[in-house]
Amino acid sequence: MFTANDFIPSQYSQTIESGQFQWSAPSNIALVKYWGKKANQIPANPSVSFTLNNCKTITKLAFEKKNISTPLDVTNKFSFDLFFEGKPKEDFKPKIQKFFERIEIYLPFLKEYHFTIDTENTFPHSSGIASSASGMAALAMNLMSLEKALNPAMSDEYFYQKASLLARLGSGSACRSVKGEVVAWGNQANIKGSSDEYGIEFPYSIHENFKNYQDTILLVDKGEKQVSSTVGHDLMHNHPFAERRFAQAHENLDKLIAIFEKGNLDEFIKIVESEALTLHAMMMTSMPYYILMKPNTLQIINTIWKFRNETQIPVCFTLDAGANVHVLYPNKNKESVLQFIKDELVDFCQNGQYLCDEIGNGAMQL
């Protein structure tokens, strides 16, 4: 198991002038939610997520060593151009600049290169789906490919765990978008190898019931997020229920270990739905307080509960910090749940839009 200090390199065996890499990284959906953080993107509680398969960011990173004759004031700065869907994207730049500042200690070569970052998402531009997890993970993978070119002896384990650590410094939940179908992030006594610094592939057995688990994302509100996750995490400081909530996340994660092993979907549903509502309850009870659900979010939840009662099909919902609803269900119920979604839930979606996704494997080099 690595600690953050293991990821500070001393020297590289190779030099490389220019080149490019391309990676895709998926989004992920948390089952036990990360909400609240300490300094340096260290989570206040551990979390676990399903990695998605179709909602991805694809990022190409081209790099070129700065010229020896480059003026010193340029050498001493990070230098990069950023394109989103082929067009220059100035408003993403401060986030990347901050990311580079945070990770420079782990990738000391960053200022030696000029980078061109070309990025696009497979999901619609304004879907209300956060692209920070997939985007930061895809960029971290590319940077690790460059580091591996400088140090080819690097092990795969080091490569992926450091990629996850870097991704975390871009956006916390991004560390769960690197490798594995089910990813745990945050120290948890009963999860071997778990770390606050990076996500790990869930190390215990996962029952067949969860194979190809489905996630249909209902787009209820595609607008800008009402509360950024940075502001949201901050609301957990001095929150009256914070300590109890953090303890509850540990308890729920422990319960999930056995649930994943036994494939008990009724218990799975209880934890997942309770986690989603707790996340929103935290926002409703912070100061200032927010309601991030929309009337249609509640309509969807009630309709899912009614359908589940009537059919006994183990379909449930989870939520991120917004109004969209993730509908989770086993692969074997795909046909009937999709029919239910078309018949009864699509009307609650903005312009009838939804995205079909399922569990996936993590980042891929292209």
Ligand code: PMV
């Ligand atoms: O990674 P961030 O800082 O955008 O936080 C994400 C928080 C939630 O999506 C609400 C929960 C989670 O664990 O992904």
